[in-house]
Amino acid sequence: DTGVSQDPRHKITKRGQNVTFRCDPISEHNRLYWYRQTLGQGPEFLTYFQNEAQLEKSRLLSDRFSAERPKGSFSTLEIQRTEQGDSAMYLCASSSGTGGSYNEQFFGPGTRLTVL
Amino acid sequence: GQSLEQPSEVTAVEGAIVQINCTYQTSGFYGLSWYQQHDGGAPTFLSYNALDGLEETGRFSSFLSRSDSYGYLLLQELQMKDSASYFCACRTGGGNKLTFGTGTQLKVEL
Numbered sequence: 001d002t003g004v005s006q007d008p009r010h011k012i013t014k015r016g017q018n019v020t021f022r023c024d025p026i027s028e029h030n031r032l033y034w035y036r037q038t039l040g041q042g043p044e045f046l047t048y049f050q051n052e053a054q055l056e057k058s059r060l061l062s063d064r065f066s067a068e069r070p071k072g073s074f075s076t077l078e079i080q081r082t083e084q085g086d087s088a089m090y091l092c093a094s095s096s097g098t099g100g101s102y103n104e105q106f107f108g109p110g111t112r113l114t115v116l
Numbered sequence: 117g118q119s120l121e122q123p124s125e126v127t128a129v130e131g132a133i134v135q136i137n138c139t140y141q142t143s144g145f146y147g148l149s150w151y152q153q154h155d156g157g158a159p160t161f162l163s164y165n166a167l168d169g170l171e172e173t174g175r176f177s178s179f180l181s182r183s184d185s186y187g188y189l190l191l192q193e194l195q196m197k198d199s200a201s202y203f204c205a206c207r208t209g210g211g212n213k214l215t216f217g218t219g220t221q222l223k224v225e226l
Binding site: 031033035040042043044045056093095103104105106107108109110 | 120147149157158159160161164166203205207209212213214215216217218219
């Protein structure tokens with residue numbers, strides 16, 4: 001068990017560019033979540049997958065954001081036409097659908113996005 | 117909407133006991149979780165309460181009162197390494213979606 005991994009760890013981009021982040025969850029976890037965290041705030045829910053199905057998406061998420069989990073394993077989060085307000089830490093988490101750790105989400109180290 | 121309120125900062129000395137409170141307003145409440153986050157690190161799970169009462173895990177305990185929409189995290193025998201941000205988070209919906217509070221920064225001093 002190597003934990004949740006995210007790539008890249010840091011991304012600097014210019015306003016208007018598109019960026020894509022990748023998350024590899026713990027292998028046996030069927031649930032995957034994306035959160036966004038800004039300085040001094042708690043993580044904010046963006047979207048959630050169970051296997052390959054995207055079951056929930058935050059109303060705060062604009063159409064510029066899209067996420068996929070094509071084979072029910074890794075996931076990608078794409079932001080199109082980035083804005084300075086998108087600058088944040090993007091966190092991925094995974095959890096098991098059964099068992100004692102059902103209520104525990106395991107977080108990755110995050111991708112820090114800076115939009116210039 | 118949904119909201120969780122926590123104190124922004126708490127300071128305590130090594131070896132002491134500290135309680136971090138959390139009040140919440142949410143719909144579709146399933147349970148209350150607590151996460152620890154060190155500066156620059158990822159949130160890590162501490163505890164989860166679905167039912168009223170106290171859950172104890174080593175030096176950490178967590179309490180929930182559903183009727184009062186209130187919970188707390190109790191940290192005993194504080195150590196310097198406990199200096200971190202602590203977040204309460206409501207689980208809403210069957211998918212385990214979490215809504216986080218703004219966090220409490222705990223500073224442990226000698």
